[in-house]
Amino acid sequence: MTRYKINVNNKDYDIEVDKDTPLLWVLRDELDLVGTKFGCGIAQCGACTIHIDGSASRSCSIPIDTIANKKITTIEGLSDQGDHPLQEAWKKHDVPQCGYCQAGQIMTAASFLKEKPNPTDAEIEEAMHYNICRCGTYLKIKQAIKSAIKS
Template identity: 60%
Template sequence: MAQYSLTVNQKRYTFDVAPDTPLLWVLRDTLKLYGTKYGCGIGQCGACTIHMDGLPMRSCCLPIESIQDKQIITIEGLTENADHPVQKAWEEEDVPQCGYCHSGQIMSAVALLDRIPDPTDEDINRAMKGNICRCGTYPRIRKAIKLAAKDISS
């Protein structure tokens, strides 16, 4: 066990965990931020996607010892009122079915639009294929990203 500090959603946290503890489990078990989901533990499904210094990362594969003093944003901290264009589009296009993977989907989509404000289908595929959805919401994810892109550009 060792002491670590981390800024999550603009809030500074200090806690004791084993050095190899993945950020995912720090968020969920230590900080009780349950919006970030466990899906596979090996960075294959994207359910645990968060932003680290503005980049989308799989929190299940980030040992806490390797990310000291990083800025972390989770789904809970993305906006105050759930009104990011991506969040709005996600509801408007009625994207989620079971909803479990969508914290990760939304975090990946936000990062994509930060980088490419007007993505092509190919850009969307490249950015989103790391996020699995077993309910099959893929066509609605695509539509929602395009809707959010329109919203951002206007």
């Protein structure tokens, strides 16, 4: 077991875990931040997407030992009141069905829009390609991203 100091959603935490523990399980098990979801464990589905220094990353495949001194943002910290433009757009379009993948979808979209505030449809599709929605809410996700861009 190793001690780590990490910063999540602008808050410092001291934790003691095995070096190989994926960030996903640190967030869920140690910090009770369960908005970040377990889907596949091999960075294929995107349910565990978080931001590391602002970039979308797959927390299920990032060992805690590799992220010293980096700032982590989870869905719980994306906005103070759940009112990030993407969250507002998700509500407006009533995007979710089961809802399980949506935190990951929002985190991927948020990081992408920061880098590319005015993307084309094709660029949205490319950016979202590795986030699976098993319920098939893709059309609503695309609409919500486009409406967040406008706002």
